Amino acid sequence: MTAEALPAPRAAARPLSRIFAGAAGPVAVVVLALLAVWYVAAVLANWSLVAEAFARGGIPATFGDVLAGTLGGERPVLPAPHQILAELWKTVVDTPVTSRRSLVLHGWVTLSSTLLGFAIGALTGIVLAVAIVHLRMLEKSLMPWIISSQTVPILAIAPIIIVVLGSIGIRGVLPKSIISAYLCFFPVTIGMVKGLTSPDVLQRDLMRTYSASVADTLWKLRLPASVPYLFASLKVAVAISLVGAIVAELPTGAQAGLGARLLAGSYYGQTIQIWAALFAAAILAAALVAVVGMVERLVLRAMGARR
Amino acid sequence: MRIEGSAGTGGMAATSNGVQVIDIAGLTLTFDTADGPVYALSNVDLTISEGEFVSFIGPSGCGKTTLLRVIADLERPTGGHIRVNGVSPEEARLRRDYGYVFQSPALYPWRTIEKNVMLPLEIFGLPKAERRERARTFLELVNLKGFERKFPWQLSGGMQQRASIARALSFDPRLLLMDEPFGALDEIVRDHLNEQLLRLWGKTGKTVLFVTHSIPEAVFLSTKIVVMSPRPGRIIDVIDCDLPRERTLDIRETPAFLAIAHRVRDGLRAGHSYED
Ligand SMILES: Nc1ncnc2c1ncn2[C@@H]1O[C@H](COP(=O)(O)OP(=O)(O)OP(=O)(O)O)[C@@H](O)[C@H]1O
Ligand SMILES: [Mg+2]
Numbered sequence: 001m002t003a004e005a006l007p008a009p010r011a012a013a014r015p016l017s018r019i020f021a022g023a024a025g026p027v028a029v030v031v032l033a034l035l036a037v038w039y040v041a042a043v044l045a046n047w048s049l050v051a052e053a054f055a056r057g058g059i060p061a062t063f064g065d066v067l068a069g070t071l072g073g074e075r076p077v078l079p080a081p082h083q084i085l086a087e088l089w090k091t092v093v094d095t096p097v098t099s100r101r102s103l104v105l106h107g108w109v110t111l112s113s114t115l116l117g118f119a120i121g122a123l124t125g126i127v128l129a130v131a132i133v134h135l136r137m138l139e140k141s142l143m144p145w146i147i148s149s150q151t152v153p154i155l156a157i158a159p160i161i162i163v164v165l166g167s168i169g170i171r172g173v174l175p176k177s178i179i180s181a182y183l184c185f186f187p188v189t190i191g192m193v194k195g196l197t198s199p200d201v202l203q204r205d206l207m208r209t210y211s212a213s214v215a216d217t218l219w220k221l222r223l224p225a226s227v228p229y230l231f232a233s234l235k236v237a238v239a240i241s242l243v244g245a246i247v248a249e250l251p252t253g254a255q256a257g258l259g260a261r262l263l264a265g266s267y268y269g270q271t272i273q274i275w276a277a278l279f280a281a282a283i284l285a286a287a288l289v290a291v292v293g294m295v296e297r298l299v300l301r302a303m304g305a306r307r
Numbered sequence: 308m309r310i311e312g313s314a315g316t317g318g319m320a321a322t323s324n325g326v327q328v329i330d331i332a333g334l335t336l337t338f339d340t341a342d343g344p345v346y347a348l349s350n351v352d353l354t355i356s357e358g359e360f361v362s363f364i365g366p367s368g369c370g371k372t373t374l375l376r377v378i379a380d381l382e383r384p385t386g387g388h389i390r391v392n393g394v395s396p397e398e399a400r401l402r403r404d405y406g407y408v409f410q411s412p413a414l415y416p417w418r419t420i421e422k423n424v425m426l427p428l429e430i431f432g433l434p435k436a437e438r439r440e441r442a443r444t445f446l447e448l449v450n451l452k453g454f455e456r457k458f459p460w461q462l463s464g465g466m467q468q469r470a471s472i473a474r475a476l477s478f479d480p481r482l483l484l485m486d487e488p489f490g491a492l493d494e495i496v497r498d499h500l501n502e503q504l505l506r507l508w509g510k511t512g513k514t515v516l517f518v519t520h521s522i523p524e525a526v527f528l529s530t531k532i533v534v535m536s537p538r539p540g541r542i543i544d545v546i547d548c549d550l551p552r553e554r555t556l557d558i559r560e561t562p563a564f565l566a567i568a569h570r571v572r573d574g575l576r577a578g579h580s581y582e583d
Contacts, residue, residue, distance in 0.1 A: 202413045205381050209407040210430045211400050220426065224417045303417040304458030 038081055039071070045078040046070035079272045087276040100256075103280050109257040110245050111284060113173045117180025118241040122234060124181060125188025132189070133196040133222070134214065150186050154179065154244065159251040176257075180244030184237035191233030195226025227303060231296035238288045246281060258284075326393040328482060328514045329355035329378060334387035336373055346539030347373040351387070353533065353542060360508055360515045362525035363533045364571060365578060370540025371518045372410060375484050378516065379407050392482070403431070406480035408488045410518075412467035414459040414474075420446065421455035424474045431478055445473035448503055450496070465492045469500070476507070483515045490520065498556055501527055509552060522575075523559055526550075526568045534571060536578030544574040 050069035054061035061069075071080045079087075091103035099105065128146065132138045158179050165175040199221050207217045249259025258277045265274035336348040347370045355361050363371045376382040377389065380396035391399035399405065406427075414423045424442040433441075446452060449469035459467055468491050475483065489497045505528060508515055519525050525532050526548060534544040548567055550558060558564050 202409060202411065203415065206407075206409070206413050207430075208381060209379055209400065209405070210427050211403055212430050216430050220429070221415070224415065227417070304419065304460070306460055 035081055042076065042078045042080040043067065043070045046073060046076045049073070049077060075269045075271055077271065079275050083272050084275045084279055087272045088279060091276060092280075103258075103261070103276065106256055106258050106261050106277070107280050107284060110242070110249065110259065110281075113176035113248065113257070114180055114238075114242045114245040114284075114288070116173060117177035117245055118184055118238050120177060121181035121184035121241055122188050122237060125185040125233070125237070126192050126230070128185065128189045129192030129196055130218065132193055134218075146186065146189060149182070154183060154247055155251070157182075158248050162248070162251065176245055176248040179248035180241040183244035184241035187233045187236040187240065188230070191229045192226055195229025196222045198229065199225045224303065227299060231292065231299070235289050235292050235296075238292050239285045242281065242285050242288060327354045327390070328357050328359075328392055329353060329516070330388075330390040330393075331378075332388040334374075334377065334384050334389055336370075336377060336382065336384045336386075348377070348384070349539030349541045351540075351542055353545075355514060355516070355531070357514055358512045359530045360528055361517065361531045361533060362529040363516065363518045363535060364520065364522065364525050364575065365535030365540075366537055366575070367520075369535045369537035369578075371535060372486055373540065374535075375407075375486050375516060375518060379405060379484055403478075404480065405482040405484050406475035406478065408472050408475045408483070408485040410486040410490070412459070412464070412471040414467055414470060416459050419456050419458055420451065420462065420470050423459070423470060424477050427474065427478045441477045442473070445477045446470070448476070448507070449473045449500065465496065468492065469496075472500075479511070481513055483513055483517075485515065486518045487520065488517070489524065497524070502556065504528065505554060522568050522571050525571060526564055527554060527556070527559060532567075532571055534574035534578065543578050544570075546570055546574070 047066065047070055050066050050073060051061070053069070054066065070076070072083070073079075076083070088103065091101060095102040095104075097104045097108075128142070132142060161179055161182070162175045165171070165178070196218075203221060203225070204217075207221055210216075212220070246257070246259040246262070249257040250263055258281050261277040262274055265271070265277060331351055331353040334348055334351040334353075335346075338345040338347055351374065363374065365371055373382060377384050378391055378396060380400040389396060392404050414420075415426065418426065421439075421442045424446060425438045428438040428441060442455070446455060449472050451466060451469055451473065454462060454466065454470075459470070462470065468488060472485075472488050475485070489500055492500065501524060504515075507513070508528075515528075517525075517528060529548045530552075532546040532548055533542055534546065535541065536543045546567060550563060550567070
């Protein structure tokens with residue numbers, strides 16, 4: 001490599017090298033430790049099952065045979081990490097997305113109701129917060145209902161919502177989204193009430209000297225001031241709405257979606273399938289939170305946040 | 308160049324009828340705090356006519372800000388009589404009779420400097436081109452040309468305060484309430500802005516209420532100086548400042564100027580000794 005060619009790749013590599021220098025070491029140690037613990041746990045959890053199977057078959061088994069069995073069984077009590085990865089690879093990469101066995105297909109089904117639910121929930125949360133901030137009486141009359149709505153176990157009302165909506169002809173993605181919205185509006189409401197009331201006396205006095213209307217004060221002061229609070233809430237809300245969408249798939253006997261995969265897996269004792277679906281859900285949640293975080297950075301930068 | 312027709316005619320008509328811009332009698336304001344009442348203003352009498360430049364000077368905590376806030380309808384007096392342009396402070400505020408420069412800049416951090424200056428203009432519904440034009444004019448007036456697209460945190464405290472002055476001037480109010488607008492500025496910039504303000508006042512005939520801690524600044528700018536004293540906040544002297552209206556900074560060395568400055572200083576001293 002020539003001297004002139006050096007700067008460009010180095011400039012590109014610098015952020016990466018910084019990440020590795022900063023966090024990679026500790027992160028790698030933690031991941032390795034978790035993997036080690038997991039393998040030990042898998043061996044212990046599956047041992048008796050595998051040993052019994054050998055005994056039942058009357059096959060004399062060495063320690064090594066049983067050990068291999070605990071890490072390679074078809075329906076282990078606790079699958080080993082490499083089994084889950086293999087299953088993920090098989091159902092994500094090797095299976096066409098149109099297939100019923102494709103995790104991409106199931107992930108998309110859940111994602112679509114998550115996104116719709118998130119949109120409905122976030123919008124509801126914002127509207128509720130605006131109403132609460134502007135009508136003092138609402139805070140007293142509405143807040144207890146909002147809070148108690150979150151104390152009801154979602155598993156208990158999910159079937160009710162689905163049945164009621166189904167009876168008036170609403171099926172498909174919407175009922176699932178509504179359950180997901182039901183869970184995720186709450187942090188948005190709480191965060192936005194705090195954000196909308198965050199402007200200080202001086203900022204509000206300024207609006208008063210202009211005798212600004214309530215609408216002007218909302219659009220030009222309260223809403224811009226609440227944006228950082230909004231994004232903090234949205235990050236929580238988007239993860240919750242994924243949980244809501246998955247939970248909504250359980251009581252409906254949904255044919256597709258990560259929830260349906262979980263359910264089918266547990267019917268047939270397909271533990272590897274269950275774990276793969278769980279991992280897919282976790283990866284999806286992390287990706288959603290990351291996307292919200294990215295939008296947050298862009299928006300706050302446009303609003304003059306310090307870098 | 309009025310924005311609200313009603314506001315302009317209201318103010319002007321009132322004055323031509325001989326009504327004062329500010330008419331205060333027996334004004335009292337007591338804050339009820341956890342540690343008992345704070346007598347911020349006590350028995351204040353004051354009248355100010357159209358076109359006057361009135362400075363308020365007095366020790367920290369004597370109620371200067373409070374008095375301005377009462378006039379602006381940001382604080383409600385506990386007693387006495389007050390009229391602004393012949394109506395109650397609330398009515399005057401609702402018809403946007405005044406522009407207020409707060410003691411601290413109070414810029415909105417998510418708006419650029421230019422957008423901050425345009426905030427009142429947006430609220431008053433001016434067309435976009437005119438908002439731009441006015442923001443440009445008044446940012447230039449306070450020497451902030453080139454900083455239009457910066458965010459407040461990218462400016463020094465003094466620059467932020469100048470932006471807030473541009474914001475108050477941008478909608479051309481007939482009455483300006485300015486609470487220590489130049490407190491955070493260095494001497495040279497301060498001199499420059501004093502001259503700019505004086506020129507603007509001479510050209511537009513606005514009524515200005517101006518809080519300051521600087522005796523030379525008060526004498527240089529004012530037609531009238533109100534000396535206040537604390538606990539309870541009250542007016543102890545009103546000094547007419549009858550220097551010619553066209554003033555340059557050299558006037559500060561003339562005997563007439565020094566005589567008035569001397570009288571203000573005596574007034575402040577008297578207010579202080581009152582306390583002991
Ligand atoms: N909201 C409030 N609640 C209680 N007391 C207050 C309030 N605002 C002001 N005060 C009190 O009223 C008095 C006058 O305050 P004010 O802010 O008017 O003083 P000031 O003359 O503007 O002082 P400075 O020159 O330091 O700005 C002070 O003693 C202050 O403690
Ligand atoms: Mg003050």
